[in-house]
Every structure is written in structure tokens, then in C-alpha cells.
Amino acid sequence: MSDEMKKLNENDASSEAQMTSEGEAVAAENDVIAAIARRQRVKKVFAQIGLYTFLTVMAVIVIFPFYWMLISSFKTQPEYNAYTPTLWPRQFLWQNYKGLFVDVHENGIVIEGVADQLNLGTLFLNTVLVGVVSTILSLIVTVLSAYAFARLEFKGKNVLFALMLATMMIPGELFTITNYVTVGATGLGWVSHSAAEQVTTGESFRAFLALVIPFLVSVFYIYLLRQNFMQIPNELYLAAKVDGTSDLKYLWKVMIPLSAPTLISITILKMMGAWNSYVWPNLVAGEAFKLVTVGLRGAAFKTNELINYPLQMAAVVLVTLPLLIIFIFFRKYIMRGVSRSGIKG
């Protein structure tokens, strides 16, 4: 009987009905059971159709802006500006992408392209530079602090850690105001906020410092890595000590490899942060060290006094694409980092 029960349980749609009829298998009752099972199966199919329809509609809504950006970037301006826009370009043209890097002049006036004001190559280079340098420095600082909090004993450790976590509650804008003054001429002198306090020599390097240094330490990343470090058994550390391994060597050879996934998550989120940052670079670096988002939003994509949307969309595609490619390769790490942080970058 127990075997029979198991089988019945597997077929959960009819199990409940069949259990009551157990023992006295009357033909009429079997018909009822079959009818119930059929109805439940039909219900399930309808439910599945409903689910897929809902998900498909939502997915189309989510994807549509990407689709629109991509196909628009291949259109001519007149085609885009038709009263009723086309859902598929009549002809796929690369001229908008070319227009991002080379201008077409006529009588000394740019008639097509935004290369003169956008400088996409420089923007990419600047952003990658800020991203890479701040990620490397940030990783070093984070690893060292997380190690101190996870493995070393010192007075006031818990109080200090709690205080650091408490700063996470404060909105970043509160820091921005003072930091703006701090990096200016009256403070560290990295950035000139007005013509009166001009910082000239090595202007872009100083602006670079202003973009990298203030955001080197993320308490959240220290917290994340410390949790990871604490999971590594202490016996490993003691064994290494017996063997005469130095702290730094142990950190490098054991702890870092063991927490590689967290470090990769931090790296990617940090790079994404540089790529997406707008407020701070727009505020302090301006022309001296322009990042990609600032340049993109600030450029006027105009041809004949009208916004040249296809040209603009081509630029948006080039800015969006690197992140999508990173996402395809590092999906797992991004999702892991994101679900724990709730923040972009």
C-alpha cells in the first residue's frame, strides 16, 4: 500500500481525490476522478499560458527601449523625424557612428556629427582610467581593512566597526557639499571652482585625483569582505603561523584566493560605478577630466537646429554596450553583489 501511496502522491493533481476512494474502486467514482484531473490539467495549462503572456508583455516593455535605441542609431535623421516613425530602418547605415568620431563640415560649420564637442575616445579613456585606478586602490584598502577587522585583535575594534557601519545610513549628498569645498582651492587644491582660484599646472591630473580619492573607501565593501574572511577557519591561520608564514603572505596566499568571488563582485560594481557616475564628476571635474556620462548628457546632438536623435542614440549605444558585455560575462558576480547591496556601483 505504501508503494501505491507514493505513486499517488507523485500525481498530485489527483492524489487527494484518489485517497478518499482507496479500497472501494467504484466505476462512477473513477469517472469523477478522471474529470477532476482533466479539469485541473486544463486549469494548469491556462495558468501557464497566462503566466507566459504576462511575462512576455513585461519583457517586451523592458526590452523596447534597448530595441528603439539600437534601430534608431542606424536611421537617417529624416527617416527618424517622419511623422510616424518606422519600427524597422529602411536601410542600416553606419553614418551616425561615424559622426561620433568625424565631423562633416560645410563652410566651416559642422553639418553632421558631434565629434568636435563629444570626444568619445577621450571620454572612454578617462572613464576607464578612473575606473581601473580607483578599483585597484579601493581593493587594496578594502582587503587590508577587512583583514584587520576579521583576523586581528585590537582595542575598540567593535566600536570602530559599528561606527563605520553607521556612516552607511547617511545619504552621500551630505558628504558632497563639504567634499566639494575640500577638493577646491581652499582645501586640497585639486580643482578650481571659479576663474579666481585657477589651478593650472597638471590640471587634469589634479581633477583625476578629485575623482578617485574621495570614493576609495566603501564601508559596505569592507563589511562584505570581512564577512567573507570570517568564514575562513581560524585553524588555517594558526597553522600558517606555526609554519612561520607572515600575515601579509597568509593574506595574499590564502584569504584572497578564497574570497575571490567577492573581490570580483566588488571590482565589477566599482567599474560600473565609474562608468555611471554623473553628479560628482559633473560638479568637480568639468572639462578638466570629463567622464563618459557627463560628456554624453552634456553634448548637444543638434543638426539644423533640431536634435539629431539617431546620432544621439548611436552615442547612447556605445555608452551602454560595454556594460551589457560585462554583464553577459560576469552575470553571476554582478547579481550576487547587487542582491546584497541594493546600490548601483
Add this chain to the structure above:
Amino acid sequence: MNKKKNQWKAWLYLLPALVVLGIFTVWPIINTIRMGFLEGYNSAGERLGQPFSFGFANFSNVVGYREFTTCLGNTLLLTVVTVPISTMLALLIAVALNSIKPLKKLFQTIFFLPYVTNSIAIGMVFMAMFSMIGVVPGRDPDSIGIINTIIEAFGGSHIDWVNQTSSWGANFFVLVVFIVWNALPFKILVLLGGLQNVDKQYYDAAKVDGASRWRIFWRVTVPLLSPMIAYVVITGFIGGFKEYNSIVGIFGDTMGPNTQPGKWNTMVGYIIQNVSGFQGRASAAAIILFAIIFAVTLVNLYVSKKKVHY
């Protein structure tokens, strides 16, 4: 063993972090409060030796400015409207994703896409989709844009969503759509993660009792997911009060349609506008923002303590 030596070493490991945090986190906390309570403070004036007296003038002034109250109103309204919508939609999508097998990975990837995009760049795409070209009052526009084309295909008539003659309601609709679109991936990710950890036996029990899908959703799924829902709602509120990038994405630095700058400015937008010249005002606004976020978080935590089923 040699505890003294270790103490010294620990501080050495922490040194870089503490120096940076000291300058760019601890000092700003102190200084922003100081600037907030110095009446009419600005850093250029201080450098020239201008004295500032202690008081609450920055706060009372800021609250009195119409500009500020507009920002506060916009921020509150956008948050209060978008957080429930995006949470509900994300919950439905997560539950739907959790009950299908084929194509699940594909859908999951699609729904995560908005997260890995630059919200300012993609805001420009939303602007392009809603925008009409050649809008002049009293005459048909040259192009009505793709969203209006879709609306006309379904029998509606075109509306100025974001251009110079656009109404408050039309702008608001576009912003809500964009903010919800942007907020979905994170919420879906967290809620789906929670759903996957729910023990299947609860559902089996509900099915044996003959509960309907709808009843199962409200009586089993929602209570079991409540810690995750509370988490997304709290982070949603915090993110909502700091809204800025979405509006810059759609409207640019003008924070509103070209002819109506500042129409959709937010708290953060107000702070940023005043950072360069009126640090006292900006600090007061930032402290108010912090107070609001702090209060809302406390209320949320209090409510979830009562309602959340762990």
C-alpha cells in the same frame, strides 16, 4: 603572545581606510552640520573673513523657498507613487518567474537588463521615445514619436509628453514609467531569491487544502516573502528620496522641459544646485533629507517588525 605588536599592526592595516574616511566622510559630517547652522554660510565668504552667526536661519529659509518646497513635493510624490507600483510589479514578475520552467533563464536575463545600464543614457532613450519633434502650439508636430505612434495605432490621439507644451500630468507619467522600469530589476532579483528559498511544503499543504492560486499568493507567498518585501520597500524609499539621475536622464540639467526648468527638480537636485555658492543652504537641505530618510527608515522598520513574518 605579543598583543602590543598586533595592536600596532592592526592600526597600520586600517590606516589608509581611516585617513580617507576621516577626510571624506567624518569631516564632512561635522562640517556639514556646522555649515547648516551658520546663517547664510558660504565658503567663499568665510575665506574673506566674513563672520557668520549660529542659528536656524538656513533651515527656516530653505523651508520657506518655493523652489525647495517644489523639490520636496516632487521627491515625495515620485517616491510614494513609484515604490508601491514597482514593488507590486516586481512581486508579480518574480512569482511568475518562479512558477515556470522553460525560458526561465532567458526571462530572468531580460528583466535584469535595466540594472546594468547607465540610467542617464537610457533616460535619454526614454526621452527620445516620448519626444515629439517640431512642437509649435497651434500646428501639428513634424514627428509624433514612437510612443504616440503606438497610442494612435490603438485609437488614441497623440499627447505632448515631455516637450515645451507638456502638462504636469504627462511629465509625471513619463517619470513614473521610467523610474519603475529602472527599479524593477533589483526588486525582482531580491524577491526571486527569496522565493527560491521558500520551502515547497507550504505550497503542497495549501494545495491539499484546495486553496486557490490567488489565496495561495496572499496567504502563503506574501507572508513568507515579507522580510524580502520589507527590504525592497525600505531600499526603494531610500533610493526614491535620493532621486536625481532619472530626471537628469529624461530632461537633462534643466530638470524639466526646456521652457520650464526646475519643474521636476528633486531634493538632491536642490542640494547640488546650491553646492557651489550657498553651502549653508545646501547643508540645511541635506540635513533635512537625512532626517526624512532616517524617519522613514525607522517607520518602515517599526511597521515591518509588526507585520513581517520571519
